Amino acid sequence: MACPETKKHSSTKRKFLLFCASIAALYPIGRFIGYSIPRKPRIIEIGKPIPIGGFHLGTDFILFDNGDITWALSRKCTHLGCTINFHEKENILECPCHQSRFSKEGMVIHGPAKKALTRYKVEKLKNNGGYIVTI
Numbered sequence: 001m002a003c004p005e006t007k008k009h010s011s012t013k014r015k016f017l018l019f020c021a022s023i024a025a026l027y028p029i030g031r032f033i034g035y036s037i038p039r040k041p042r043i044i045e046i047g048k049p050i051p052i053g054g055f056h057l058g059t060d061f062i063l064f065d066n067g068d069i070t071w072a073l074s075r076k077c078t079h080l081g082c083t084i085n086f087h088e089k090e091n092i093l094e095c096p097c098h099q100s101r102f103s104k105e106g107m108v109i110h111g112p113a114k115k116a117l118t119r120y121k122v123e124k125l126k127n128n129g130g131y132i133v134t135i
């Protein structure tokens with residue numbers, strides 16, 4: 001006959017194992033439906049203006065300013081995640097890994113990438129004092 005103390009431990013252990021099994025069962029379901037924990041946005045300040053029609057190459061993004069519109073694109077290729085480069089002469093972004101090409105607006109020109117580049121929010125500072133990019 002089991003003592004009451006052993007029964008209590010056994011019940012707690014069972015509940016704990018049930019909890020772990022529930023988490024283990026929910027994880028693949030969460031991945032399947034595409035759930036991910038949203039990350040905290042990073043705010044990057046560029047303290048000087050870029051010339052009209054010019055660009056600023058950041059580590060994770062590229063910023064364009066055509067005078068009226070300012071936009072920033074992720075440098076992470078949407079194919080397999082390599083860092084893309086900007087070819088100023090051709091006015092295109094190109095991935096060095098498999099040569100996907102993107103327009104300055106981030107649209108796919110040539111695959112294998114199928115999705116456009118991620119756009120980031122850009123705030124132009126007053127008196128042409130620079131930019132704030134939220135990635």
Ligand code: FES
Nearest residue numbers: 077079080095098
């Ligand atoms: S990782 Fe960019 S084209 Fe494949």
